[in-house]
Amino acid sequence: MRVTRRQALGLGAGAVAFVLAGPSVETVLAAETPTADDMIKEFTGGAEAKAGKITLSTPEIAENGNTVPVSFSVESPMTADNHVTDVMLIADGNPRPGVATFHFTDMSGEASASTRIRLAKTQNVVAIAKMSDGSVYMEKKVVKVTIGGCGG
Numbered sequence: 643m644r645v646t647r648r649q650a651l652g653l654g655a656g657a658v659a660f661v662l663a664g665p666s667v668e669t670v671l672a673a674e675t676p677t678a679d680d681m682i683k684e685f686t687g688g689a690e691a692k693a694g695k696i697t698l699s700t701p702e703i704a705e706n707g708n709t710v711p712v713s714f715s716v717e718s719p720m721t722a723d724n725h726v727t728d729v730m731l732i733a734d735g736n737p738r739p740g741v742a743t744f745h746f747t748d749m750s751g752e753a754s755a756s757t758r759i760r761l762a763k764t765q766n767v768v769a770i771a772k773m774s775d776g777s778v779y780m781e782k783k784v785v786k787v788t789i790g791g792c793g794g
Contacts, residue, residue: 678734678768682780685730685743685770691780696729698769698781704761707787712741713756714769716779720746726753728772735765748774761787 645653676684682691695717704710716726725748731741746753753771761767764786771779 675738676740678732678739678766681730681732681740682768682770685728686772686778689776689778691770691778693780695779696769696771696781698767698783699756700767700783700785702784703786703788705788707761707763707789709758710761710767710785710787711756712759712767713754714771714781715752715754716771718753718773720748720751720753722748723774725750725774726771727774729753729755730770731757731759732768732770733759733761733765734768736760736762741767761785763787 697715697717699711699713701710712731714729714731716729718724718726720726726746728746729744731743732739733741741759742757744753744755759767764784766782767785768780768782773779
């Protein structure tokens, strides 16, 4: 395939425009990223989150922020009338705080899960549980990241 001088100049001009627009695109994306508090308000629908019922398990110190084990369980009979519907995990110091959302039904048997997450720095890991009756429970733990992580 032959590239004409006009095509080469067009590609060069496009590359220059892309490089110059780069910081602007990052700024726009950062402005559109919701904060941890915004995500919690949206998830809970503005309901006040209470303490209790949810147990969040994280290490106090994570030697490697790239793979931090996190698990949770929520006390619930998991019946049709009384069960956990959703649990959201948030890492409030990450560039994108929403880590995962788990969905449950009364057929789930129990509301628990474990995963590994990436933490950018020392920060709070938050678990918020929504119940079928509309109540909301929250648990928060601080995880100290010593090395690694995504950016710090």
